[in-house]
Amino acid sequence: MITLYKTSHESIISKINGLKLVFPFLEKPKTRNLNLIKACFIHTNHFNALIQGNHIHLMHLKQDVFLQKQNENHHNIFQGTITPIERSLTFANKTQQQRFLESLNYVLNFYPNLSIIAKPLHDRLRKNRILWSDEHIRIIQQIKK
Incomplete structure (x- = not known):
């Protein structure tokens, strides 16, 4: 039983x-x-x-x-x-974006030009930050592929 x-x-x-x-x-x-x-x-x-x-x-x-x-x-x-269906491609706050960019540091050695691709996301963390745009969503989609 x-x-x-x-x-x-x-x-x-x-x-x-x-x-x-x-x-x-x-x-x-x-x-x-x-x-x-x-x-x-x-x-x-x-x-x-x-x-x-x-x-x-x-x-x-x-x-x-x-x-x-x-x-x-x-x-x-x-x-x-277990696979995620589709996660949101925008970040709710600054810490979520920082965590995403920190996770990229682990695979940076295996993917050349990844830091160049992710540069607009890093620029968004600065003091005079850029507003979220479709370019940022496209970059995240490209990185996740």
Whole structure:
């Protein structure tokens, strides 16, 4: 039978016949607790229905769980991989832009001319900053590709 092994804000861990299955959550802290309770209930009922129907195939079970789309979080979960659908190409504040530019420093050695491409984004962090334009969005799209 299925027993709920451990519940935390990051995931649900269930035990099925001695095997541990982890179901991660990628949600905002405000909605985590409610969604955690809902997911516990849904997964437990789903597993019990599969066990009672003698259809225990863990691979198919995992695929069923990972096929769910997380629309609130803007992520697709498919066959164990989590990919963001489309993130906003504008930054809400200066710190978000700084974090994005700091992450580029890690890959700077592998991509030549990346600092030249990202120069308008760096210029936007100065005191007399330039307003956000379509050029900045085009630069971010080019960098993310």
